[in-house]
Amino acid sequence: xxxxxxxxxxxxxxxxxxxxxxxxxxxxxxxxxxxxxxxxxxxxxxxxxxxxxxxxxxxxxxxxxxxxxxxxxxxxxxxxxxxxxxxxxxxxxxxxxxxxxxxxxxxxxxxxxxxxxxxxxxxxxxxxxxxxxxxxxxxxxxxxxxxxxxxxxxxxxxxxxxxxxxxxxxxxxxxxxxxxxxxxxxxxxxxxxxxxxxxxxxxxxxxxxxxxxxxxxxxxxxxxxxxxxxxxxxxxxxxxxxxxxxxxxxxxxxxxxxxxxxxxxxxxxxxxxxxxxxxxxxxxxxxxxxxxxxxxxxxxxxxxxxxxxxxxxxxxxxxxxxxxxxxxxxxxxxxxxxxxxxxxxxxxxxxxxxxxxxxxxxxxxxxxxxxxxxxxxxxxxxxxxxxxxxxxxxxxxxxxxxxxxxxxxxxxxxxxxxxxxxxxxxxxxxxxxxxxxxxxxxxxxxxxxxx
Amino acid sequence: xxxxxxxxxxxxxxxxxxxxxxxxxxxxxxxxxxxxxxxxxxxxxxxxxxxxxxxxxxxxxxxxxxxxxxxxxxxxxxxxxxxxxxxxxxxxxxxxxxxxxxxxxxxxxxxxxxxxxxxxxxxxxxxxxxxxxxxxxxxxxxxxxxxxxxxxxxxxxxxxxxxxxxxxxxxxxxxxxxxxxxxxxxxxxxxxxxxxxxxxxxxxxxxxxxxxxxxxxxxxxxxxxxxxxxxxxxxxxxxxxxxxxxxxxxxxxxxxxxxxxxxxxxxxxxxxxxxxxxxxxxxxxxxxxxxxxxxxxxxxxxxxxxxxxxxxxxxxxxxxxxxxxxxxxxxxxxxxxxxxxxxxxxxxxxxxxxxxxxxxxxxxxxxxxxxxxxxxxxxxxxx
Numbered sequence: 001x002x003x004x005x006x007x008x009x010x011x012x013x014x015x016x017x018x019x020x021x022x023x024x025x026x027x028x029x030x031x032x033x034x035x036x037x038x039x040x041x042x043x044x045x046x047x048x049x050x051x052x053x054x055x056x057x058x059x060x061x062x063x064x065x066x067x068x069x070x071x072x073x074x075x076x077x078x079x080x081x082x083x084x085x086x087x088x089x090x091x092x093x094x095x096x097x098x099x100x101x102x103x104x105x106x107x108x109x110x111x112x113x114x115x116x117x118x119x120x121x122x123x124x125x126x127x128x129x130x131x132x133x134x135x136x137x138x139x140x141x142x143x144x145x146x147x148x149x150x151x152x153x154x155x156x157x158x159x160x161x162x163x164x165x166x167x168x169x170x171x172x173x174x175x176x177x178x179x180x181x182x183x184x185x186x187x188x189x190x191x192x193x194x195x196x197x198x199x200x201x202x203x204x205x206x207x208x209x210x211x212x213x214x215x216x217x218x219x220x221x222x223x224x225x226x227x228x229x230x231x232x233x234x235x236x237x238x239x240x241x242x243x244x245x246x247x248x249x250x251x252x253x254x255x256x257x258x259x260x261x262x263x264x265x266x267x268x269x270x271x272x273x274x275x276x277x278x279x280x281x282x283x284x285x286x287x288x289x290x291x292x293x294x295x296x297x298x299x300x301x302x303x304x305x306x307x308x309x310x311x312x313x314x315x316x317x318x319x320x321x322x323x324x325x326x327x328x329x330x331x332x333x334x335x336x337x338x339x340x341x342x343x344x345x346x347x348x349x350x351x352x353x354x355x356x357x358x359x360x361x362x363x364x365x366x367x368x369x370x371x372x373x374x375x376x377x378x379x380x381x382x383x384x385x386x387x388x389x390x391x392x393x394x395x396x397x398x399x400x401x402x403x404x405x406x407x408x409x410x411x412x413x414x415x416x417x418x419x420x421x422x423x424x425x426x427x428x429x430x431x432x433x434x435x436x437x438x439x440x441x442x443x444x445x446x447x448x449x450x451x
Numbered sequence: 452x453x454x455x456x457x458x459x460x461x462x463x464x465x466x467x468x469x470x471x472x473x474x475x476x477x478x479x480x481x482x483x484x485x486x487x488x489x490x491x492x493x494x495x496x497x498x499x500x501x502x503x504x505x506x507x508x509x510x511x512x513x514x515x516x517x518x519x520x521x522x523x524x525x526x527x528x529x530x531x532x533x534x535x536x537x538x539x540x541x542x543x544x545x546x547x548x549x550x551x552x553x554x555x556x557x558x559x560x561x562x563x564x565x566x567x568x569x570x571x572x573x574x575x576x577x578x579x580x581x582x583x584x585x586x587x588x589x590x591x592x593x594x595x596x597x598x599x600x601x602x603x604x605x606x607x608x609x610x611x612x613x614x615x616x617x618x619x620x621x622x623x624x625x626x627x628x629x630x631x632x633x634x635x636x637x638x639x640x641x642x643x644x645x646x647x648x649x650x651x652x653x654x655x656x657x658x659x660x661x662x663x664x665x666x667x668x669x670x671x672x673x674x675x676x677x678x679x680x681x682x683x684x685x686x687x688x689x690x691x692x693x694x695x696x697x698x699x700x701x702x703x704x705x706x707x708x709x710x711x712x713x714x715x716x717x718x719x720x721x722x723x724x725x726x727x728x729x730x731x732x733x734x735x736x737x738x739x740x741x742x743x744x745x746x747x748x749x750x751x752x753x754x755x756x757x758x759x760x761x762x763x764x765x766x767x768x769x770x771x772x773x774x775x776x777x778x779x780x781x782x783x784x785x786x787x788x789x790x791x792x793x794x795x796x797x798x799x800x801x802x803x804x805x806x807x808x809x810x811x812x813x814x815x816x817x818x819x820x821x822x823x824x825x826x827x828x829x830x831x832x833x834x
Contacts, residue, residue: 013812014658037579
């Protein structure tokens with residue numbers, strides 16, 4: 001029996017012998033011409049090679065341009081989202097504040113008939129708390145909110161997170177982890193990186209829901225030199241990076257979907273439990289850690305995310321843990337500045353309720369005037385950051401010029417220039433992110449005044 | 452009849468005195484130094500010296516390369532190409548039988564393409580033609596002077612490999628029957644049977660075409676009518692001319708229609724036992740024809756006519772009997788009597804021989820498609 005492939009081969013060979021369509025070079029009578037043909041053949045070969053190289057470089061350039069556009073877009077969206085979050089936070093502060101006050105009043109009345117109202121108010125607070133979480137997520141995405149940065153062992157974190165994933169994901173999906181580095185240390189907020197791995201792992205699982213498959217985690221390291229395209233085109237700092245690759249063998253994505261996956265509120269799972277914030281938060285977290293995230297996907301084959309995170313220079317240390325001060329009543333004299341009347345009133349009433357004597361000012365100018373008149377009548381300044389005429393940081397400077405080392409609390413909904421770390425640089429100062437609860441506020445005041 | 456086909460042949464000059472044109476043609480090609488590829492037998496017969504003298508009269512320098520085995524080897528081609536370059540030559544003249552001509556083709560290919568000769572094995576694998584090549588055959592059989600074939604022995608694999616390419620066609624063939632006068636009778640017989648096999652295989656090839664058929668049948672007629680006469684009158688230039696013409700016609704046919712199982716098996720055999728090509732062909736021919744008969748009966752009937760047999764109005768079975776008997780008679784009367792066994796082949800060689808033969812490019816156009824066992828059986832019959 002002859003195999004068909006052999007017959008096809010035989011037929012092909014026969015056609016070549018018959019000589020149709022072959023490459024038929026006429027012999028030349030002149031040796032010079034032979035030489036020239038040889039040279040041209042060689043040049044042609046080189047040109048073809050060059051064309052290939054150029055095509056490759058163009059494809060690479062296009063890819064990097066796309067990535068750059070993508071990161072610029074993310075930055076713009078981040079700024080916008082941050083602004084919205086700021087306004088939203090102020091509104092939330094008022095809602096939470098008034099609700100807490102209402103709860104206190106009901107309690108003081110001590111009327112059992114009011115119990116139902118009390119429960120309802122708790123419902124309001126729970127709803128407000130969920131809104132607060134959402135705002136925090138938006139802020140994470142928009143790079144405005146930094147967490148606690150410590151040295152983190154990414155391998156240990158990865159193993160712990162994949163153990164959690166294992167418990168959540170059905171066994172039709174295998175989870176594989178490969179580590180190709182011996183020093184997997186980064187400076188990071190462990191909770192946020194955990195969130196990144198969980199999020200991408202869950203996405204991979206959802207892509208493989210129908211048919212099962214393999215979820216692979218691969219941790220390696222790489223060195224990006226100064227002339228690396230990632231460095232020159234994506235503004236990554238040159239140096240050592242850990243590369244975490246997360247691949248699934250699931251349904252994959254088309255180009256169109258791929259272009260939008262990091263956009264906030266873009267989701268293919270709307271109505272099925274997706275908020276559309278997961279990947280945008282992941283993007284924000286990675287950017288916050290001065291890293292880069294890229295994605296490669298083919299429909300029907302799967303998706304691979306690649307996360308670059310800068311390696312830490314020193315070994316992992318231990319995180320600084322703060323002891324919580326004991327809650328007690330206060331009696332100090334506080335000066336409060338906020339340009340929003342609602343918030344001002346809420347703060348005043350909450351603090352007076354637990355014993356403080358409170359003076360309020362509607363503008364930083366007014367506050368400065370009152371303080372200048374009687375600088376020793378105040379034990380602490382609590383100020384908003386973003387106000388017209390003068391911002392909170394400037395006000396602190398002016399007040400401190402009169403009374404060095406006055407304790408201050410700076411409240412922000414959103415600030416590009418202030419965070420926990422830079423506030424601490426001011427000495428006896430604390431930073432609170434709005435909306436603040438009564439408990440947070442009181443603990444912060446005590447920690448400043450009792451230290 | 453209307454199938455698109457092409458006929459490839461070099462410029463050739465046929466007739467007594469053709470060899471004297473070597474100088475003029477070398478000059479036409481702008482030769483400054485000619486690389487003469489030949490073998491010790493041809494040198495001894497005086498033909499190489501004659502060509503060198505003709506070139507010198509034309510004021511053209513030359514360099515002789517004669518380190519060639521009867522079945523030219525890949526290493527010899529590589530050494531030749533090195534010498535060609537070292538001596539600064541620009542035109543090649545091959546003078547002799549199939550060995551120097553095939554070797555010269557190989558040298559030309561390596562000289563321009565600068566790679567090992569065996570990398571060009573197969574059909575149409577030579578990118579750039581070699582330098583101008585003039586072939587002067589001194590045997591009437593091989594027809595390498597007009598063909599696009601070059602057969603090179605691979606000593607490592609112990610097999611002869613075929614390089615088939617338009618670029619292997621010489622630029623000019625100077626075919627002078629007078630050069631055949633120095634052949635002994637056994638060489639005359641072997642080369643003539645080689646030409647007969649060329650004609651038979653080209654005619655029965657699956658790539659045959661009407662314009663090749665003409666040449667194939669004419670070659671068969673000439674050999675059938677003249678072989679025994681030449682062997683009886685070896686010094687008759689007129690008769691030598693007829694065999695030389697037969698060789699040329701068979702060459703034009705097989706160069707374009709390709710060959711078949713006899714050559715595929717002879718290449719394997721010649722590479723393994725280092726036997727003369729013509730003798731291998733002679734030993735295998737009637738065995739292969741018997742095997743092919745079911746697929747080539749009608750074409751073989753035409754061959755029967757060309758052999759001068761009364762094959763009209765008789766059954767196919769009788770035609771087969773008549774033709775095979777005539778081929779065997781011709782071979783024996785020419786003095787080729789040995790079997791494969793007598794020439795040193797054993798039954799244990801056969802599986803290896805068959806494996807190589809079935810892969811040979813010549814096998815592609817055989818009228819009957821064999822399986823490995825078929826080839827083994829033919830070898831066994833020829834033992």
